[in-house]
Amino acid sequence: MTFSLAIVGRPNVGKSTLFNRLVGKRLALVDDQPGVTRDLREGEARLGDLRFIAIDTAGLEDAKDESLPGRMRRLTEQAVESADACLFLVDARAGILPDDQTFADILRRKARHVILAANKAEGNAGESGFLEAYSLGLGEPIRLSAEHGEGLGELLEALSPIADEVDATAEIPATGVAVDDEDGAAQAGTPMPTEARPLQVAVIGRPNAGKSTLVNRILGEDRLLTGPEAGITRDAISIRTAWDGTPVRLFDTAGMRKRAKVQDKLEKLSVADGLRAVRFAEVVVVLLDAEKPFETQDLRIADLAEREGRAVVLAVNKWDLEPAKQKRLSDLREEFERLLPQLRGAPLVTVSAKTGKGLDRLHAAVMKAYDIWNRRVPTAVLNRWLAEMTEAHPPPAPGGRRIRLRYMTQVKTRPPGFVVMCSHPKELPESYRRYLVNGLREHFDMAGTPIRLTFRSQADKNPYKGRRKSTPSRLRKHLDK
Known part of the structure; x- marks a missing residue:
């Protein structure tokens, strides 16, 4: 059984940077501008031997109305109430601000478990802010640097008892949790069988x-x-x-x-x-x-x-x-x-x-x-269709040289891709290509999907085309004499 960890805090304290480090990839956008994250983004996180769901949230702001910051705050509070634990990030370089005190009170009331961490605490610049974090009354803070990966061992120690508690009490699988998997996939809403490919x-x-x-x-x-x-x-x-x-x-x-x-x-x-x-x-x-x-x-x-x-x-x-x-x-x-x-x-x-x-x-x-x-057409059916199309409307003969369409096959799906072997493919006009594409759509019920149609000559497969025959060196010396 895995547990969920919501990363919360004021705007621009480094929540998305820490989220990306925990999930091992850049899933969340990161910028110096505050308030980049607005929606909840969730991913499968890994810390040592611990596996859990990390939730990146919008920056908490002191707004309760119907404004955009107010709606973002309500969405974050929903994540706080549903998560098994909350990691409350403060900015060690900026120190503890009044909003941090306000949000600490909210977490005490709504969160099941709260872990306090002072981010950007590398070096001497974050020392005073790290010490100020004790005033929030949420226990001993963890000294973190999400950008440089410092303090993750202490975070693992703080999360391990919560993971054990969740494993001990969990009897029914949780539902309604969205998770970005290793391929960027997400699992949300209705519980899904693991074998089902979405x-x-x-x-x-x-x-x-x-x-x-x-x-x-x-x-x-x-x-x-x-x-x-x-x-x-x-x-x-x-x-x-x-x-x-x-x-x-x-x-x-x-x-x-x-x-x-x-x-x-x-x-x-x-x-x-x-x-x-x-x-x-x-x-x-x-x-x-x-x-x-x-x-x-x-x-x-x-x-x-x-x-x-x-x-x-x-x-x-x-x-x-x-x-x-x-x-x-x-x-x-x-x-x-x-x-x-x-x-x-x-x-x-x-x-x-x-x-x-x-x-x-x-x-x-x-x-x-x-x-x-995903549709695939058998080669025999394709070639009968091609014969009917060329009989109804033969290819042009630029410069008196007739273009012969000899053979056609489907080489791929997703989207459907076809290759036509023909003579003088470079001289075939675009209008005739459109004629065949439209015919494919109509005859094989491929309306709306992209169709890739390529024309090739048999000579395109000959690696020796255009190369002069070389004379063996011993024979060349004999001729030179």
């Missing part, structure tokens, strides 16, 4: 499209921070759950704006983290705002998912606010076909993340897109 689904889109609200609705709980402010989510949070009986790992990503508008270093890190989530995903849900769908940035985001070779589903959010639904849906489908021809046939689903309406259709669309993404 379908990886990333939700991407412009800021304020409702991505976090949608993920919360799928999870059935307010697991991610939401609100009217644009750009609340800063890094990609992965959560494992069961969606209508399907094991999935959901990636909630930061909103992606136009590159020219992204000047802040932290926003650049957030966008890079979102792009990484797209590369990890198998199905990408591009979330559009029903009020302003198919903005230029929406098209770029959808094209990015297609170029990365992911299965793509377009979801139009805030559909509950749309008055003329039938006419609007018809207009959206026409815009989709016109503006994103490379994704022609991909699912277009209307949803309301606020009410949950349409999530069943979204789940069905995701599963169908995933099935097509």
Whole structure:
């Protein structure tokens, strides 16, 4: 039985740095700017022989209203109440501030176990702040340096009795805990069988499209921070759950704006983290705002998912606010076909993340897109189809040289990739390639998925093509005479 440890404290005391060190990788964004972390991020941590769940939380601030800091504080307090233990970090270089005293009182009331640690305590600069930490009344503090890895042995000694206590009292497996595993996976919500490999689904889109609200609705709980402010989510949070009986790992990503508008270093890190989530995903849900769908940035985001070779589903959010639904849906489908021809046939689903309406259709669309993404066509069937296509529309003959398409096979899935062996592949026009790709989509029901079609010549496989025959050295000497 593993236990959970919530790392809490004021903004910029080094919580994310310590979290990354405990999990052994850079899962959480780290920056000198305070308040980088906003959502809860959890991962499998390792300290000596001890294995546990580390929870990186937002910085505690003295706010209780409906403002963004107030909502972040409530999310952190939920983690404090649900965790088996809390590691309260203070900044040894800044000393003990009034907020530290306030939060120490909160932890005394709400946390099961509290471990106090003075971070940034390396060298003489943190000596006075380390001694001040005794005034919090939470016992003897641990001298830590998350950046340099100092003090982790003392932390292990403090955590070991808590782990033993949890192991002794645990009889029923815990549920509802999200964990980033060694592959960046997360286990959350409904308990999942260990052998089930989750379908990886990333939700991407412009800021304020409702991505976090949608993920919360799928999870059935307010697991991610939401609100009217644009750009609340800063890094990609992965959560494992069961969606209508399907094991999935959901990636909630930061909103992606136009590159020219992204000047802040932290926003650049957030966008890079979102792009990484797209590369990890198998199905990408591009979330559009029903009020302003198919903005230029929406098209770029959808094209990015297609170029990365992911299965793509377009979801139009805030559909509950749309008055003329039938006419609007018809207009959206026409815009989709016109503006994103490379994704022609991909699912277009209307949803309301606020009410949950349409999530069943979204789940069905995701599963169908995933099935097509993995589809494989037998070689014999492909070649019969190719013969019919070339007979109906023969390839051109540039310069009087006829291009012959001799053989076709599928070389990969995820996404489907095909190779056609032919003569003069470099002279085959792009229009004929599109003709074959569209034919593949229509005939083999591969609508919407990226298709990779490559043309090769038999001569491409000959390593000696273009090389002059060399004369043996002994014969060359004889000829020279």
